Amino acid sequence: MAKKSSSKSDRSDPKQNKSLAIRLVVKKMPAAKATEVAEVVKKEYGHEISQNMVYMVKTKGNMATDGRAKKSKSASDSPLTSPALWVDAIKTARQLLKATGSLANATALLKAIDG
Numbered sequence: 001m002a003k004k005s006s007s008k009s010d011r012s013d014p015k016q017n018k019s020l021a022i023r024l025v026v027k028k029m030p031a032a033k034a035t036e037v038a039e040v041v042k043k044e045y046g047h048e049i050s051q052n053m054v055y056m057v058k059t060k061g062n063m064a065t066d067g068r069a070k071k072s073k074s075a076s077d078s079p080l081t082s083p084a085l086w087v088d089a090i091k092t093a094r095q096l097l098k099a100t101g102s103l104a105n106a107t108a109l110l111k112a113i114d115g
Contacts, residue, residue: 014045021045022057 014021018041025040026032032040034051041047080086093106100106 018045018047018049018053019057021047022049022054023061026054026058026061 011017012020014024021041021044022037025037025044029037029040034054037054038049038051041049080089096106096109097103100109
């Protein structure tokens with residue numbers, strides 16, 4: 001096993017952390033292009049970075065704040081565990097569509113119920 005470096009780097013210092021420097025510049029200039037961000041990082045913090053690194057940091061940030069629902073780890077989280085339960089759920093969904101009159105109304109109703 002390799003030894004860890006004994007020097008402690010400060011991850012909260014943008015002069016030592018390239019990714020942090022990029023995040024700070026992107027926060028100040030959200031509409032800037034990658035080349036502009038790279039120039040500002042070099043000017044303010046002294047880091048020589050590529051455009052690809054700017055894109056990578058932006059993508060990682062977007063992944064962290066992504067609003068999509070996360071996939072469940074196991075199939076056992078679903079209450080529909082058998083074919084019979086699926087058939088019952090489909091019948092219930094068909095009744096909901098008949099009661100509301102359209103898919104748009106049914107969707108709006110379900111969103112209102114879900115919160």
